Amino acid sequence: MLPAVIALAIAPAFLILGLGFVARAIAAQRVTGLVVQYAPQRGSTVLHDALLVDADRRAASAMLIDLAVKRKVRLLAGSKREPIGVAVLPNVVFTADELTLLEALFGPDHTPGRVRRFSSERRALTGRLRTLVQHAEHALAREGLIAPRRTTWPGVTLRSLAYVGMLVEALLIVFALIDGDGAALGLTLIALAATIATIAVTPASWRRFLPPARPRREHLDGLRQYLELAEADRLRMLQSPTGADLVPTDGEDPALARYHLHERLLPYAVLFGLEREWIRQVKLEHDELVTRDLDLLDVVDVLPDVATALDAAGGAVQLTAAVGDLVDGTGAVLDGVGGIFEVFSS
Structure with missing residues (x-):
């Protein structure tokens, strides 16, 4: 059963986990200021700057x-x-x-x-504050600072694969328990942990900053x-x-x-x-x-x-x-x- 666990659980789980870390790094879009600054830029607002960071x-x-x-x-x-x-x-x-x-x-x-x-x-407060952030996003998009739509497909894809992987891993756990295969059970549990980590690591969506x-x-x-x-x-x-x-x-x-x-x-x-x-x-x-x-x-x-x-x-x-x-x-x-x-x- 070990070959099946490696092929169906371990390899896919760690592959999507790696892709989740890649997606997280891309979503961060980190920049480094070469000069220490002592004040915000003139004309900037706390709300817009919050979205830019x-x-x-x-x-x-x-x-x-x-x-x-x-x-x-x-x-x-x-x-x-x-x-x-x-x-x-x-x-x-x-x-x-x-x-x-x-x-x-x-x-x-x-x-x-x-x-x-x-x-x-x-509930009403939640909606009003969500609207405040969305309006700020639209304003930054009009200025050409961010893309009009958030990037969502990597998060949707990887999380969907993770849920499928969890289903496969659950079945493998059952089979391992029936066969009494301790090694297969242990590896499957490791794969399950990696799959759950993928869901935690992968951002659901992110805004894309333009040049x-x-x-x-x-x-x-x-x-x-x-x-x-x-x-x-x-x-x-x-x-x-x-x-x-x-x-x-x-x-x-x-x-x-x-x-x-x-x-x-x-x-x-x-x-x-x-x-x-x-x-x-x-x-x-x-x-x-x-x-x-x-x-x-x-x-x-x-x-x-x-x-x-x-x-x-x-x-x-x-x-x-x-x-x-x-x-x-x-x-x-x-x-x-x-x-x-x-x-x-x-």
């Missing part, structure tokens, strides 16, 4: 943090009975994407000062590299010699200018999954500024508000649950802002 799952959380950092909204702590809320600040103008996000999460009423709580209608997207994606990777250098001493040595955001104006304290730059990068730290490391750096700068001059407390008060509000949610998983079952365009669950608040409030 395949961070759909973190887009909504990053956008919400971006609104708070831009002083457009204020996040408010919730409780067990009352979910996290947001208060729109006066005299602010929202972009179309920002309005769509707020309407998806909180409904259409954005009167300044009125507190809105996360929607509890999870014009490469410069923007390289810029974002350069920004990721900067965010990874979150240690305070290294950051102080890596200030941009030409970055306008780091040049204080009208007598502004250079430390305050640096703080505001790093604060504005918080949404991107969320996109890259580097929020824990980055928030520690910004917290150090925040504490340093407040210690030096208490008059700066109102100028640098965004992070404590954000931290306090989302710490009440309990972090990433709890924030996602508070917002609802957030999904991207393919139905994947969206991540919350993992760990920012535990770190900042510690």
Whole structure:
């Protein structure tokens, strides 16, 4: 029976597993920024950049943090009975994407000062956020940055083969048990494990980035590299010699200018999954500024508000649950802002 197991189970299982890894590597479409970047490109948005780095799952959380950092909204702590809320600040103008996000999460009423709580209608919320991501995909496609349709055939093909393989392997397991062939049973179980791994490894679909997207994606990777250098001493040595955001104006304290730059990068730290490391750096700068001059407390008060509000949610998983079952365009669950608040409030 061993030849049959090798031919019908082991060889096909490891072949499709290998193809699954190939599909995963192709889907990643990795790029490497040759220059460390210190700020997002002018005219870019957190939502579009999230899609360009395949961070759909973190887009909504990053956008919400971006609104708070831009002083457009204020996040408010919730409780067990009352979910996290947001208060729109006066005299602010929202972009179309920002309005769509707020309407998806909180409904259409954005009167300044009125507190809105996360929607509890999870099914409706899921659909609205899926629409937000899909509209962003259409916009990137119109710009010629991504293909109009996602690539689906490799995932469908390999997963279908995996399911067929599992059926064959189940039959071989039965025959091996009947024959009492331990070696055949062991090899079949190994093949079954490889087949299950294929389903886990193979992406169901992916967006295809076109050549014009490469410069923007390289810029974002350069920004990721900067965010990874979150240690305070290294950051102080890596200030941009030409970055306008780091040049204080009208007598502004250079430390305050640096703080505001790093604060504005918080949404991107969320996109890259580097929020824990980055928030520690910004917290150090925040504490340093407040210690030096208490008059700066109102100028640098965004992070404590954000931290306090989302710490009440309990972090990433709890924030996602508070917002609802957030999904991207393919139905994947969206991540919350993992760990920012535990770190900042510690």
